[in-house]
Amino acid sequence: MPPPSAVASADPDLAAAPARPQRRARRTTLVLGLIGCLVLLILVMLLSIAIGSKQIPLSTVIDALRHYNESNTDHVIVRSLRVPRTLIGLMVGAALGLSGALMQGVTRNPLADPGILGVNGGAALFVVGGIYWFGLSTLTAYVWLAFAGAAAASVAVYFLGSLGREGATPVKLALAGAALTAMLGSLTTALLIGDVDTFDQFRFWSVGSFAGRGSDVAAQVAPFILVGVVLSLFCGRVLNAMSLGDDVAKSLGQRVGLARLFVAVVVVLLCGAATAAAGPIGFIGLTIPHVARLVTGPDYRWILPYSMLLAPILLLGSDVIGRVVALPGELQVGVVTAILGAPFFIILVRRRKLADL
Amino acid sequence: MENVVEHSLAADGLAVGYDQREIIHDLSVRIPTGKITVIVGANACGKSTLLKTLARLLKPSRGTVLLDGKSIQQIPTREVATKLGLLPQSPTAPEGITVADLVGRGRYPRTRWIRQWSKSDDEAVAEAMTSTDVLSIADRPIDELSGGQRQRVWIAMALAQETDILLLDEPTTFLDLTHQFEVLDLLVDLNKSDDRTIVLVLHDLNQACRFGDHLIAMKDGDIVAEGNPSEVITEDVVQDVFGLAVKVVPDPVAGTPMVVPIGRHTSRTDRTDTAAAGSSSGNLAAAALAASAAANGVCRPTPE
């Protein structure tokens, strides 16, 4: 039984007339917000370059970027250590934010996060296998292994979780991820227990960190992440259609299976590369899209760019905090993000009906 | 059945809501004992909320639900369960449970963990299953049953509880027409055989009129009208409660009020609303009435 007002709003001219200026105003706000995020991101990046076990004044940082002087130690630190690290943070953050938003969109599942989908478990097993059987020990070698493992695991989890009539429900995907992660974890442990050296190397990778990542790692993952970012920014319209459910998406002319595959490939590119570069980092991919959604509403054409900018802000911010709170050592960024991210997630679970995304 | 103690159910000044949103603001009602009461109203008018509050599933923020004159929140919930049974809108059964087992669980309020299952429990279960006609499927798993059978099993579970008052939240949802009438006829049988007080929420006004002794029409968390069907279901009340223009005619089978929506299109050919609504002899109008009545599960109407 339609409410009486349905008749009034059925008149297209009446309904659209006041909506147009409103929409334009909203658009302006969102664009301004995006610019604000960009400014904030640049600021955090500068901070990330300036702060560390050796504090470098911002003026020197800018100086080092503009007029590089090899004989100045501060300049060398900035160029060879801090800048690659910050760039990796930027790329990893953007990749995790985007892949989280993509995963949540394509699965209509607010719980979809690379970590929960088993990507980290797969990456870990491959890295450990590489260390154990092939004696690999360089970060650049880990990148390829982690990448392959992440791809294999995410495909398996996604396949397991989305079989069946009602598709990928939140609980099913989370549990498929948990199951696969547990099995992979078991295998990983079996390898680690037999070999102290392997374990010694692995434990530092597994916590998720930017420490020691140089320009070589950055160069390795950059192409994947760049391609992923470009492709993912085209996904907004597709995700908007998919968010209405498979049946509606189909009737809107969307080829659902193909779109899902495309998005899955982009996710593996992005989040596989991110995990490869920095090890498993939890919760960025899960929480940032929700923050973005709070700002933008349910339109993925806005959620995606917002996620892409907000995630590196949080990640680089966590990295800076991790470097400051535990001087002279540092707290790994993976630990900081989990400790900052999980409470946020819990608040989210308490406040919203997560099932209806 | 003269010696049976009749239990009374009433509500006084109820205010109920979820989180911050209040749905029922100030509602008082007496459920007539030994009768079938049907609550009707548009979606989200608070009818299920009222039923759940009467069954103590929701705690009112103000006001009280009175069972035998005592506040239901003060009575131990186990004791309430021996007087008042409830069938929720979409109950969940554990995977693989059999009919006999499920109905048996209705005996919970009458068993103690020390005093386990006894002969009288078997008898109560047998009686409940006989009267709902599910005895022949006693050892079938419930997930293999049809919707109508499953609903009858759930009703049997509520019956095994042996309560004088039975509350049912939309017991006919998801059932086809035959099964809807099967369930409703069963409720009338139960009401007639041992004077059970039955309260149910229904969507179909014609069924409500046919099977209810007492109707409660709700709108925005308030009672708009209550009384016997012919008093409550008038063209004005339906217009008020559902915002829908209707014609009310006598049900050709039972004589109770029958609601025929007017809508904006009364026939497939182009006829204006006023002509159709105003005409009493036009063939097209009669055809429209017949189609509408058939859609409501009633036989062909005799022209006015």
Added chain:
Amino acid sequence: MTAEAVQVIARARAARQTRSLVVTVVLAVVVFATFCVSLSLGDFKIPVIDVVKTLFGGGDHATEFIVNTLRLPRALTGLLVGTALGLSGAIFQSVARNPLASPDIIGVTYGASAFAVFAIVTLSLTGVAVSAFAIAGAVLTAFLMYVLAWRHGVSSYRLILIGIGIGAIATSITSYLLTKARVEIAQQALIWLTGSLNGRDWSNVRSLAITFVVLLPFMVFLVHQLRILQLGDETAYGLGLRVEVSRLGLIVIAVLLAAVATAAAGPIGFVAFVAPPIARRLTRSPGPAMIASGLLGALVVALSDLVAQHAFGDMQLPVGVVTGVVGAPYLMFLLARANRVGSGG
């Protein structure tokens, strides 16, 4: 008519009970057989017949020493831990009304692990002290979960999600602590984290047995209510069950069982998850099939430990490695099946 009907009912109930009884007895026999085999194997092999004789007090001196003093504590710890995990899982899954919930998936054991690793790595504790920390961690995690999931009552869905969130914090703390320690100590923590029965003695058996004796009456009482809780909150209220109270009671028992088991042998993965659904399938019971779940838990741990100890020659794996590899494929099978049926979530 009525007498006939009563007979139909009684017969339907009896058939179910007979099956449960048969399955339970068979399981008990299999568990005992596995137990005897695990006592017979080792550096010095003892025929199973002699093991049985010794257990009932009729063996010679040497056999008695090997069986009762050397091997029995470990085997008994395995049985009790497995039983506790099986029971705990059965309760968790029924309360959450989700065949995929269990203490290791919803974070309780992660909390225990984080605390235990803290005790091992930072405080350099061993043995009983680590166990105490593990129990404290499990109880604290469960308490946090319950409080955070409380919002006009506890929905099982919220409980699972919040468990996953807390589990993530605990896991990240655990891996951080592992990076801080010297590698030998971290390795020792890793073995604890995997779950192992190596070197368990009578003190473990004693603490587990005491827990069982204390919890048993509560368990019998609450499991009766669990059958009603399974019908959904609304129906359970309608039947006069104080839903929140009995749910809390059940969760407390399940957490204590998981905590004590974890304290004794580390967080052995997947036993709690795997045992109950197998038990339900075997007994064809719609209820939680508690006794069968406990027996199956014991069986899984005993079998896994047998494999972990003897299948890889000289290398003795911690039992947890084996249960994980055995358990996870089963979970995936279950998911795939639930997906096919269309009721996984």
